Amino acid sequence: MTWLYGVVGLVILQRLAELVLAAHNTKRLMAEGAIEVGRRHYPLFILLHSSWLLAILLTTPAATPPHSFLLGLFVLIEIGRVWVLMSLGRFFTTRVITLPGAALVRVGPYRFVNHPNYLVVIGEIACLPLIFGNWPVALIWSLLNLALLNQRIRVENAALQPRRVA
Helix, strand or coil, X not given: CCHHXXXXXXXXXXXXXXXXXXXXXXXXXXXXXXXXXXXXXXXXXXXXXXXXXXXXXXXXXXXXCCCHHHHHHHHHHHHHHHHHHHHHXXXXXXXXXXXXXXXXXXXXXXXXXXXXXHHHHHHHHHHHHHHCCCXXXXXXXXXXXXXXXXXXXXXXXXXXXXXXXX
């Protein structure tokens, strides 16, 4: 096994585990009266993340050694991801789900910024391919991600606005 397959494999396992957790939380929140908004753009995120990982695997030579500093940075980004997930708790989903009347999460990184998870994802999408010197994948998928996030953040802000004033 090479570093490339090991690191990307761990990211794939992490994403799959997050999808399971998100589905569980979504089901529970919907049973409590939550609503989903922005459903149409969700498949684009699945496509973006899947194609990003596939592009890394298909366009990076398997024997490429990792850049140590960037690998360390990626580990820090993943610690940030865990912090976000722990802070959101039962409200973590991969969709835009809002529970009317529920207080917004204001702990952890949410004390400092409104969308820390998106900052983590921006870092991941840029950093992971760069660990293996694959700057074209980092650039292309970062631009695609920013375009999708522009729409997603508008949708999410609109969905959360009633809870901000409550």
